[in-house]
Amino acid sequence: MNQTMITVQGWIGTTPMLREVAGVPVLNFRLACTPRHFNRTTGAWVDGETQWYGVSAWRRLASNGGPSLHQGDPVVVHGRLDHRTYVNKSGVEVVSLEIDAITIGHDLTRGVATFVKSASSGA
Amino acid sequence: MNQTMITVQGWIGTTPMLREVAGVPVLNFRLACTPRHFNRTTGAWVDGETQWYGVSAWRRLASNGGPSLHQGDPVVVHGRLDHRTYVNKSGVEVVSLEIDAITIGHDLTRGVATFVKSASSGA
Amino acid sequence: MNQTMITVQGWIGTTPMLREVAGVPVLNFRLACTPRHFNRTTGAWVDGETQWYGVSAWRRLASNGGPSLHQGDPVVVHGRLDHRTYVNKSGVEVVSLEIDAITIGHDLTRGVATFVKSASSGA
């Protein structure tokens, strides 16, 4: 299928925006992730550059995510990785990394959550 | 490093048990996952067998997970996959799949969460 | 979709068996993986138990894998994880881990490969 799946641990960097596209709820936000990696020269773990992803969630994940997710929240996002090339305000072609989320959850290494299952979750 | 990372979407099938090992908080529970897969013969998506994992969480993930996670909660678990072989009560050697969790979150495709960041999260 | 994707680095532990199911080539073998994990008590990396997976490959991956893959080859396998429960020769119900492979390659950390692209690969 040639899709690239990814699981990212990061922080919500923008106010999540919930809207409808053709009657389907969609939630969008930017996700910041600061990976640590091993520097083979110095033998130390160092913070990498902060990486930014555009995240989109659809349907139930959007409608549940809307009231649950806020700027600054630490989250884990699992989904399909995509790249989008676009021309920015300065007329420069830039690459944006996008995740089409399969699921999102608050990162419990960073805090405590109270969860209420949807009536329709069928769990 | 030869470690196998895994991200599983499932349900907590047992009451999570929080205890201490040498002064370090550890949280354990069983995770049920029912994957859907494509049957090439019939051309239809079908539910696979429910898969069970033993999940262990350590330190902050354990101490935050304790008050957050309950039997029946839908969650996403990201971590290292391990197999453990042991002899069960009937004297039979069985294999248990274990996930050493890096992070856990409630699955927002299944409900709504209220999250409170830890004072010490350094986010 | 609720499928669990996995990428495993291991060794082919059995002679790969190529056959046809309803005219479609299928390749099956057992994959052995010995993960290393960090023992939090001792602070050392230790070999975990060897983990076994049943791997199945279909269509072009099967027909190309047949002449390419041999018992003892180190490989990387990427695919969908599934569990199958069955009753073994001793009448005991056991769990088998299966990977429905999306792709397989020889592990180049372990040796050198000469590759010939298929005429039909469309690359």
Added chain:
Amino acid sequence: MNQTMITVQGWIGTTPMLREVAGVPVLNFRLACTPRHFNRTTGAWVDGETQWYGVSAWRRLASNGGPSLHQGDPVVVHGRLDHRTYVNKSGVEVVSLEIDAITIGHDLTRGVATFVKSASSGA
């Protein structure tokens, strides 16, 4: 640990370059990946934009990869995802996606491979 692992199926888009950094072999190439994704509006699978990654391999993976990997080869790459921001020749800040490879293999959905294990592979 906050690292993002990724497995990408793609094609080598540049001549792999093998060199030494402080006595350690390093192999670099660009990887092209064209994911397919589901368009929810049209209900069809469509090719996404080709995504480019910079891949680096170290030590045995570099020294084995050097003679094995060539421009145009279809491969599977498993490793740690990183982003690097740099200023390009036009003076514009751009983002590059990098994979620090844990393993690389030829993609057997696309062709046939002959493999020779290293004497020192310890397999």
